[in-house]
Amino acid sequence: MRAVALDRFGGPETLYVKSVPIPEPEADQVLIRVGSAGLGVWDIGEREGFVAKMYGHKPTFPYVLGTEGAGKVAAVGEKVKDFRKADLVYGLTWGTDPKAGFDAEYVAVAADWVSPIPSSLPIEQAGALMIDGAVAFRGLDEILKLKRNDNLLVFGASGGVGHLAVQIGVRMGAHVFAVASGDDGVELALRLGAEGAVDGRGGDILASAKRVASKGFDAALFTASGEVANRALSTMRDGGRVAHPFGLDPAPKARSTVRVQGFNGGDYWKVMPRALIRKLNALIESGPFEVHLSRTFPLEKVREAHAALESHHIGKMALLPGA
């Protein structure tokens, strides 16, 4: 099969498409014919060896990249009970299996790390859902305990986590205000249901925020940080709740009357957040939902894809191994 397989960790020059054997699924694994492999900022870290180091893995080369994706089950190991050939699934290998990567025509993944695709979502979009979807939903549901009619601020609202959080927040009945990046980011956030949006790369956040939440925001999800983010934090009301995924550097800091909490999408991604993913799937199936793919690439364009990750883009991007 064709796969993005590294001979060593490093820069973009390590990215090649190679012919490697199709993995044999072990007893507890499913073999997936990959339709879509989501790209995220963490792919750069995986390529550079940071993920293997963080999890204490001793990787073997060629090392197939790709931490999340979706496709059709091609075969199942003899102990797998929950999935059958031809099921449509999405899943994760982030930190769980150094031998498996989604940037390939096939991947063998432990069935524990796989979920059915929400029936309304195309495979291409489902491939980019798992990591940012789990973060957005956990942040709003478990960490912020978002309530109907809460005034919610999403900072970084046009990014991978952010554009999903806008839609989930709206579906949960909150009034969503988006701080997005660029005119295209503002347009995306408004199209996805935000009641107001401002460009955090140039717009007047404080004036716009005042118009939609004159008493300050009840809750906020921050997916980007820095000087503008700190300014946006001042729009929280006393007693307001702020959540941010771990990995955000520097982490947001607010005054003492605002609670700030960092979190991971899964329980440090050591256990598949199965109940969370089930609830996320149900929420997605309950109405229109989009994992916005601003660009897709065939495997052969993986260098272009990694370069695109480091420049302005909105929503998510994905490699399509069948293209």
Ligand SMILES: NC(=O)c1ccc[n+]([C@@H]2O[C@H](COP(=O)([O-])OP(=O)(O)OC[C@H]3O[C@@H](n4cnc5c(N)ncnc54)[C@H](OP(=O)(O)O)[C@@H]3O)[C@@H](O)[C@H]2O)c1
């Ligand atoms: N711990 C976990 O489980 C976990 C999982 C997933 C992600 N994360 C972390 O969560 C963070 C977000 O991830 P992501 O996938 O959503 O990344 P992303 O797609 O890069 O989203 C971040 C967004 O913030 C935007 N942004 C930056 N500064 C802004 C500003 N001043 N105003 C408005 N928008 C601004 C960026 O836009 P431009 O760059 O285009 O300007 C980008 O769209 C990252 O730090 C990632 O490491 C953690």
